[in-house]
Amino acid sequence: MSTDPKQEWDALLAANRTAEALAVLEQQARTGNAPACFRLAGLYLIGAVVPRDLPLAREFLRRAVRIGHVDAALLDVALTANGTGGPASWPTARALLDQAARSDPVAAAQRNLLAEMDLTVDGRPVRRRLSMALAKTPRILRFERLFTPAECAHVARTATDLLEPAMIVDPVTGRDAVNPIRTSDAAVIGPAREDLVIRALNHRIAAISGTETDQGEALTVLRYRPGQQYRQHLDTIGQTRNQRVLTVIVYLNDGFTGGETVFAKAGLTIRPRAGDAILFANTTANGMPDPTAQHAGLPVAQGAKWIATRWIRARAFDPWIGPEAA
Numbered sequence: 001m002s003t004d005p006k007q008e009w010d011a012l013l014a015a016n017r018t019a020e021a022l023a024v025l026e027q028q029a030r031t032g033n034a035p036a037c038f039r040l041a042g043l044y045l046i047g048a049v050v051p052r053d054l055p056l057a058r059e060f061l062r063r064a065v066r067i068g069h070v071d072a073a074l075l076d077v078a079l080t081a082n083g084t085g086g087p088a089s090w091p092t093a094r095a096l097l098d099q100a101a102r103s104d105p106v107a108a109a110q111r112n113l114l115a116e117m118d119l120t121v122d123g124r125p126v127r128r129r130l131s132m133a134l135a136k137t138p139r140i141l142r143f144e145r146l147f148t149p150a151e152c153a154h155v156a157r158t159a160t161d162l163l164e165p166a167m168i169v170d171p172v173t174g175r176d177a178v179n180p181i182r183t184s185d186a187a188v189i190g191p192a193r194e195d196l197v198i199r200a201l202n203h204r205i206a207a208i209s210g211t212e213t214d215q216g217e218a219l220t221v222l223r224y225r226p227g228q229q230y231r232q233h234l235d236t237i238g239q240t241r242n243q244r245v246l247t248v249i250v251y252l253n254d255g256f257t258g259g260e261t262v263f264a265k266a267g268l269t270i271r272p273r274a275g276d277a278i279l280f281a282n283t284t285a286n287g288m289p290d291p292t293a294q295h296a297g298l299p300v301a302q303g304a305k306w307i308a309t310r311w312i313r314a315r316a317f318d319p320w321i322g323p324e325a326a
């Protein structure tokens, strides 16, 4: 076995020798090894090889931060703001970010983006946004310049290393599967990736949709390259107790051709423009899927189309358990 403890615990984890890996990690954590604390935090956060324990994850994370682990500090900021393993506190998260920004350029860049936003002490938008009605049935609104160019770039950058061929829920097996309906690449910005900029943008999306932030599924970035598309579909889910009632799509870039969003039944074609958002209702007044809300992302002809989608559920849910639980 290697004498490098990091290699040792990685090798043990890879070999499914979980108990031994944990013993090494815990022993290293006791001696003040920051990577060991960070790794333990990750294991308790993911909950794959050990049962998920969010408060314990936070404890190991804070230990790593105290020893000076930069990535731990950023993760701690995100989890403080969204209330993972402890109470949510935007002011505390802001203070932690300012502290991290003194030595970490990534944190400083996030702080600078936040400084451009007009936010309440809870990180919510101060200003109301005006919309244009594009259709009545289904209800479709357009918000011009919901995100600034720098915000669009931040969302795309956050997603870049997470992009994978898009999955959709297979109606037969109920499992995620690659499906020709959607041929783009997708990245889910889950609660561990929800930095304060993303969090503030999720609050902004909640504000324009008149919903609670906790009703939104993780912000999902889609990237379509030439020929890729999202064929006609409804965003609603067949069997669910917590339906996707609204969708917000933010267009993140210009510089491509094709890729219009089309609502065939409403006779509406939307030409994407960077920073603009559309909001539409997926259900009828009685909460059932609205067939008129069918829509498609047409194939991109040239360049790449980037969007961020937030599917919004009828009720708030815990992002670590998912919208289908309870």
Ligand SMILES: O=C(O)CCC(=O)C(=O)O
Pocket: 222, 230, 235, 247, 249, 259, 260, 261, 262, 295, 296, 297, 298, 307, 309
């Ligand atoms: O790419 C588009 O224009 C449509 C995307 C879409 O339908 C979705 O994200 O649910």
Ligand SMILES: [Fe+2]
Pocket: 233, 234, 235, 247, 295
């Ligand atoms: Fe959709």
